[in-house]
Amino acid sequence: MGRESMEYDVVIVGGGPSGLSAAIKLKQLDPNLNVCLLEKASEIGAHILSGNVFETRALDELLPNWKELNSPIKTKVSKEKFLFLGKTKSLSWPTWLLPKVQQNHNNYIISLANLCRWLAEQAEALGVEIFPGFPASEILYNEDGSVKGVATQDMGIDKEGNQKDSFEPGIELLGKVTVFAEGCRGHLGKQLIKKFNLSKDKDPQQYGIGFKEIWEIQDTNHDEGMVMHTAGWPLDNNTYGGSFMYHAENKQVFLGYVIGLDYKNPHLSPYDEFQRFKTHPSIKKIIEGGKRISYGARALIEGGLQSLPQMFMPGALIVGCDAGTLNMPKIKGSHTAMKSGMIAAETIIENIKENKNLSVYEEKFKKSWVYEELHSARNVKPSFSWGLILGIIFTGIDQILFKGKLPFTLKHKHADHETLKPANQMPKIEYPKYDNVITFDKTSSVYLTGTNHAENQPVHLKLKDPNLPINYTLEKFDEPAQRYCPAGVYEVQKENDINKFVINSQNCIHCKTCDIKDPSQNITWVTPEGSGGPKYGNM
Amino acid sequence: MKILVAVKRVIDYNVQIRVKEDGTGIVTENVKMSTNPPDDNAIEEAVKIKESGKATEVIAVTIGEEKAQETVRKALAVGADRGIHVKAEGVIEPIAVSKILQKIVDKEKPDLVFMGKQAIDDDCNQTGQMLSALLDWPQATFASKIEVKDGKLEVVREIDEGLETIEINMPAIVTCDLRLNEPRYASLPNIMKAKKKPIEQMNASDLGVDVAPKIQQIKVEEPPKRKAGIKVSSVAELVQKLKNEAKVI
Numbered sequence: 173m174g175r176e177s178m179e180y181d182v183v184i185v186g187g188g189p190s191g192l193s194a195a196i197k198l199k200q201l202d203p204n205l206n207v208c209l210l211e212k213a214s215e216i217g218a219h220i221l222s223g224n225v226f227e228t229r230a231l232d233e234l235l236p237n238w239k240e241l242n243s244p245i246k247t248k249v250s251k252e253k254f255l256f257l258g259k260t261k262s263l264s265w266p267t268w269l270l271p272k273v274q275q276n277h278n279n280y281i282i283s284l285a286n287l288c289r290w291l292a293e294q295a296e297a298l299g300v301e302i303f304p305g306f307p308a309s310e311i312l313y314n315e316d317g318s319v320k321g322v323a324t325q326d327m328g329i330d331k332e333g334n335q336k337d338s339f340e341p342g343i344e345l346l347g348k349v350t351v352f353a354e355g356c357r358g359h360l361g362k363q364l365i366k367k368f369n370l371s372k373d374k375d376p377q378q379y380g381i382g383f384k385e386i387w388e389i390q391d392t393n394h395d396e397g398m399v400m401h402t403a404g405w406p407l408d409n410n411t412y413g414g415s416f417m418y419h420a421e422n423k424q425v426f427l428g429y430v431i432g433l434d435y436k437n438p439h440l441s442p443y444d445e446f447q448r449f450k451t452h453p454s455i456k457k458i459i460e461g462g463k464r465i466s467y468g469a470r471a472l473i474e475g476g477l478q479s480l481p482q483m484f485m486p487g488a489l490i491v492g493c494d495a496g497t498l499n500m501p502k503i504k505g506s507h508t509a510m511k512s513g514m515i516a517a518e519t520i521i522e523n524i525k526e527n528k529n530l531s532v533y534e535e536k537f538k539k540s541w542v543y544e545e546l547h548s549a550r551n552v553k554p555s556f557s558w559g560l561i562l563g564i565i566f567t568g569i570d571q572i573l574f575k576g577k578l579p580f581t582l583k584h585k586h587a588d589h590e591t592l593k594p595a596n597q598m599p600k601i602e603y604p605k606y607d608n609v610i611t612f613d614k615t616s617s618v619y620l621t622g623t624n625h626a627e628n629q630p631v632h633l634k635l636k637d638p639n640l641p642i643n644y645t646l647e648k649f650d651e652p653a654q655r656y657c658p659a660g661v662y663e664v665q666k667e668n669d670i671n672k673f674v675i676n677s678q679n680c681i682h683c684k685t686c687d688i689k690d691p692s693q694n695i696t697w698v699t700p701e702g703s704g705g706p707k708y709g710n711m
Numbered sequence: 712m713k714i715l716v717a718v719k720r721v722i723d724y725n726v727q728i729r730v731k732e733d734g735t736g737i738v739t740e741n742v743k744m745s746t747n748p749p750d751d752n753a754i755e756e757a758v759k760i761k762e763s764g765k766a767t768e769v770i771a772v773t774i775g776e777e778k779a780q781e782t783v784r785k786a787l788a789v790g791a792d793r794g795i796h797v798k799a800e801g802v803i804e805p806i807a808v809s810k811i812l813q814k815i816v817d818k819e820k821p822d823l824v825f826m827g828k829q830a831i832d833d834d835c836n837q838t839g840q841m842l843s844a845l846l847d848w849p850q851a852t853f854a855s856k857i858e859v860k861d862g863k864l865e866v867v868r869e870i871d872e873g874l875e876t877i878e879i880n881m882p883a884i885v886t887c888d889l890r891l892n893e894p895r896y897a898s899l900p901n902i903m904k905a906k907k908k909p910i911e912q913m914n915a916s917d918l919g920v921d922v923a924p925k926i927q928q929i930k931v932e933e934p935p936k937r938k939a940g941i942k943v944s945s946v947a948e949l950v951q952k953l954k955n956e957a958k959v960i
Contacts, residue, residue, distance in 0.1 A: 286741060
């Protein structure tokens with residue numbers, strides 16, 4: 173069936189910090205360009221989840237007058253703490269002994285979702301056409317193999333794949349250049365990396381899963397501008413992860429936990445580690461008497477420079493964490509994502525106007541401060557594969573003494589789906605019961621995300637082999653999807669003594685963890701019908 | 712034949728409503744807003760009637776702050792021809808909405824006014840009925856089927872006992888139920904076209920309507936939390952608990 177098509181100079185896929193920055197920069201450089209931006213969420217910001225302590229460097233370059241534009245960047249970091257947690261004790265690490273990249277005194281505590289909403293307003297004022305609720309579901313190619321654009325998802329398809337009365341075919345959006353900015357593990361970005369072999373000679377990408385809750389806490393416990401990070405308990409020495417707690421405006425704290433998806437024990441439940449973490453005396457005393465108002469989770473990139481794929485290909489660029497520009501030791505990716513989008517815009521202008529090859533992206537990127545940052549950060553994450561203690565010692569030497577300039581680069585050896593050990597060789601973990609005050613079950617958490625997918629649509633979590641979860645993954649790894657999914661999408665149910673793998677896809681909060689961690693890479697996340705997924709507020 | 716459709720911007724039905732800590736209302740900052748769901752059915756029905764050749768124009772009207780315009784824009788994207796946005800701040804009660812709609816009806820002279828059966832935020836279910844009284848027009852509420860038959864309307868209503876079919880004269884007011892139809896998706900090209908369709912803006916005060924609330928809201932509270940359930944080991948224990956703890960038997 174023929175689809176309508178619309179032509180633009182530039183088509184941008186994804187309304188996060190990188191996509192929106194690319195859009196704004198493009199219109200600043202040439203107001204006459206036709207630029208459109210697609211977003212799968214029902215509105216810009218609704219699928220954005222991030223800590224977030226924001227470094228303004230990229231924004232200072234993009235919109236130098238952001239302070240006068242009523243931006244949602246208000247709370248300056250005023251205090252910092254870093255704690256090592258034992259089971260009940262905690263040890264405060266002096267901040268002057270932290271590497272410079274982990275010092276935040278010029279940064280701001282923000283909601284990235286709100287920043288994106290504001291960036292979208294700036295982009296629209298410059299004439300960018302933004303279409304929320306329209307996931308790009310398919311890459312379109314020219315005959316010569318270059319990227320031609322994307323097609324949006326068909327709407328109104330039932331479970332069996334038949335057209336409903338409300339059927340509305342997708343649209344082809346064709347661009348001279350297409351920018352992919354879907355965020356970590358973008359489902360089109362993943363296809364491009366494979367097709368154009370962009371990760372050739374690179375280390376396997378590394379990921380983490382990040383949880384975030386927003387709490388409204390008691391006045392006496394709130395300390396606006398305070399930034400606190402922890403390492404240690406409840407994770408063991410061999411599991412990479414840590415927490416953040418940011419005291420934002422309006423008596424809110426942004427409380428979160430990140431766990432490296434290279435964890436080895438299939439019995440580990442990232443969700444339950446986060447819930448358990450909140451019961452530590454030094455955390456509990458802050459949130460006690462408060463109220464949890466939001467919950468969400470999202471996978472993030474941790475691979476850094478060694479795993480960063482080539483970001484250009486014929487007809488397209490891949491930016492932000494769709495490629496993987498997050499700075500892991502800084503625990504920040506918004507400013508680097510924005511800058512990578514801005515460099516994309518400059519590249520595209522030269523491509524369209526001066527007919528320069530998109531490969532100039534690489535040169536520009538290498539000359540930019542993003543590259544410099546990622547280069548000096550490159551050895552931190554891999555050093556934690558030796559465990560927390562050695563990782564910290566090495567990071568101290570690398571970051572404080574050598575400022576990231578050691579003359580070698582450590583490698584990431586394994587992809588995250590390869591790291592699980594068989595279930596019968598690893599200890600089972602008993603997690604405490606939820607108390608419904610500090611800790612909560614998944615169902616009530618997912619309820620807070622506002623996630624929804626229109627009923628009677630095809631399942632958007634595809635199994636390459638539908639029998640594998642029960643025949644292999646359950647037997648060997650006790651089907652870890654039951655535990656790593658932060659939204660309770662995957663269940664193994666017993667029916668008449670026969671195990672059945674159930675996918676509650678309507679619960680999905682689009683974090684992409686299953687696509688990353690399934691040991692056989694059997695699960696593929698594809699775009700559901702437009703507007704589906706969480707409805708995050710100020711995440 | 713002209714159809715006027717009233718649409719309201721409300722908190723999206725997927726969003727968990729949060730009561731402000733001081734009990735003065737609910738939190739609306741950073742919350743996803745959408746068109747009131749049965750209003751989508753009202754627009755869909757109007758557009759369908761127009762597509763069948765029985766109507767010539769569909770006008771979408773909304774009342775509220777600047778951003779309420781998005782609701783009209785969405786109606787335009789699924790087939791309404793033009794929009795009206797009556798600017799007003801704060802809570803606009805059904806009586807004020809009805810009076811504003813009365814003024815719009817006087818001006819636009821539609822043959823039909825459609826709207827949702829009620830708004831999912833205040834659940835009032837009053838505006839259609841009040842407007843019917845103000846205009847002295849017939850009304851059909853909770854419509855799950857509408858048929859236009861030379862100057863008359865045949866409407867199937869969802870009532871407690873089942874379905875009731877009535878016939879009313881036009882001009883008339885119809886409030887729409889969710890089973891009336893399946894609202895269509897706004898396609899990308901239609902969203903683009905909708906950006907060029909006109910929306911006339913005016914202030915509620917220009918229409919001479921006083922929108923000041925007549926009802927004083929004293930307190931907003933969350934419903935009491937449900938207590939966790941327990942498992943009983945025997946029927947005897949269940950009976951004992953129902954008798955002594957729940958005191959229902």
